[in-house]
Amino acid sequence: MSRITVCLAVAAVLASASGAVEAATLVVTPGPDAQERLQTALLDAKPGDTVQIAAGRYDLTDGLSLDVDGVTVAGAGPDATVLSFKGQKGAGEGLLITSDRVTVKDLAVEDTRGDGIKSKGADDIRYLNLRVEWSGGPKEANGAYGVYPVSSQRVLIDGVVVRSASDAGIYVGQSRHIIVRNSRAEFNVAGIEIENSMFADVHDNVATRNTAGILVFDLPNLPQMGGHSTRVFNNQVVDNDTPNFAPKGNIVASVPTGTGVMVMANRNVHVFDNAISGNQSAGVMLVSYTQAFNDPAYNPLPRDIVVRDNRLGRNGWDPKFPGGPEIAKALGGPLPPLVWDGVRAAGGKPAEVKVRLADGPVLNLNLPGPGRVDAAAPTVSASVIDAAFAEPPAVRFEPARP
């Protein structure tokens, strides 16, 4: 204890000796020229500063951007400070963050033409207590992602509400060390999606009324591939029933309406202690990437997947994936809550896939290869236990402050 005290004292002395500048608060209020005043504050802020956006509605015509490390962008609450992009004339997102150690909190972003808030190459980013929404409800013309951190390390999303994104409400791509918690995703195509990422904890969220609740995907031909080590736990994944409204061509456009949790082409994903019910296609679905690819480093199969101790309610009564209705008919009732495509080999290497699907019963489609629904040989078993897999360690980080 005494040593810590000494260190703090030294730090304080050093700070004063170096003439450290006091952090400033740059206040922006609603009114004329809000676009220019807000953007100017985002340019003027120095590391440690806060850009405080007062309560009110801001009608913005262009994308905003922040490229200064260590800045906090704060509103007066997600229903009090509203950045409306209904009249947006340019840029691919509402707010773009490209610097490290940024916190954005307590505000709402509405009706962006593209993505809501994007951060790229922005380490130690924190999205806190936000609302991102398309006010017209689910529509194909809505932007793709609500909050969109990509190519970053140490990403925290906490207390974020996203509604009506035409791809994923909360999307984290090509990143490492990720926490998504205490958030709510509804009326999106995908509620929460972790893609091409390593070490993610997705917990204590609500994903409801989406097309699909929570996705853990890996896609080929991207700078970061080989997603692994994600834990999905203590979430409520319920009543995902919005018909898929994603523009075709996007990977989520192929997600069946009414999917709870979907794992595609990923390794070491643990899904446990979630409440999963009211999803008409499946409670939990494990599938291969089915499109053509030419990337030898890419593995299209889900493997080392654990599904255990979830509270599974009514799921799978009206499956919307190819072959689903026929299988349901053959089974004479709803599908089992866990559906696995059963692909065990890729690239000619047999039996490389092992899983631990303890929450039964399990429908195994036993496909001979990715997407070979034409050759399905479905079987139902109480569980599929190939091996035990060590759970990835909890993701812990305190984002470095300025």
Next chain:
Amino acid sequence: MRRGLLLPAILLAALAGLGAAAPQPGVNLDLVLADAPAPRLSDYRLFLDAGADRPNGRVAPYDLVTPLFTDHAEKDRFVFTPQGRRIGYTATGVLDFPVGAVLVKTFAYPADLRRPDRDVRKVETRLLVHKASGWTAQTYVWNAEGDEAVLKRAGARVPVRFTDPAGREVALDYAVPNQNQCKTCHQVDGAVSPIGPKARNLNHEVALAGGGRANLLALWSRAGLLEGAPAPEALPRLAAWNDAAQPLEARARAYLDVNCGHCHSPAGSASNSGLFLTADETRPAALGVGKPPVAAGRGSGGLAVAIDPGHPERSILAFRMASGEPGVMMPELGRTLVHEEGVALVQAWISSMPPARRPGD
């Protein structure tokens, strides 16, 4: 359609300032190197006149083989190099500009693009300044009289009207980028960088004022502005996108390199897309052939892949270039209009590719 390069007579006159005592004070190098940008363009003394038409000593005009499309704006480009400093030649990438160099680009609209020398209204002048700590990007917006341009850091919309090459009246909300948006395109691995002045995109013949033609880089070498450049025939050369005499693929790839490659490269803003459109990219999937979108959203246009060989109508690349809608259009910064000639070029290139075999073919 071009106003034409400010002619090398001016270039040579400008470079003559290398030795002769200039009658006017030279460029304000202290201001160029200062941390903070100057409030007015004229503060730098890059030009001898208020309208920024007559470059000061050591400020040399140049032009590119294939330029970026910016809503049909005419562009005048200049480079300033400090006394005693030269530009270092590099075969790939941007030339090695010395500290203190300034790249100047003025965006302007003639009232009628078919008469590019008449009734020209300047909109903004962008500067890339090479400070000791690296490059910075700033823009200066012109007043209606065209005699003063002031710093604008947070971006602006400027209403612009002109008659396009087809004789149509065009009105647009010209977008002056904010300082961060400059960097969105002008970056390599997170640091601000020029885009255009690469050897391959400067290696062309320009008309001389006194008649005749000369290679621009050879001219720069002769004037002592550039060092280390091999003879013109040994220099890399980008195709001119609009020169029908050059191969279609080379022209389309040059167009994509200049208009898309600054973001769509492994070191650019769109690195996470995995779609890389620089001139040196050779992997078909990275160029978009058969590549599904990653984060396109409605930008996919309901299409499955970036390039479907033989089928521009099924290619997201062409779809997004042909859109003027934010959230769909690409590039997402730098234009509000569709560049119809550019779209046609890329469509023709995709059409020329042998179609992929599909199931059932």
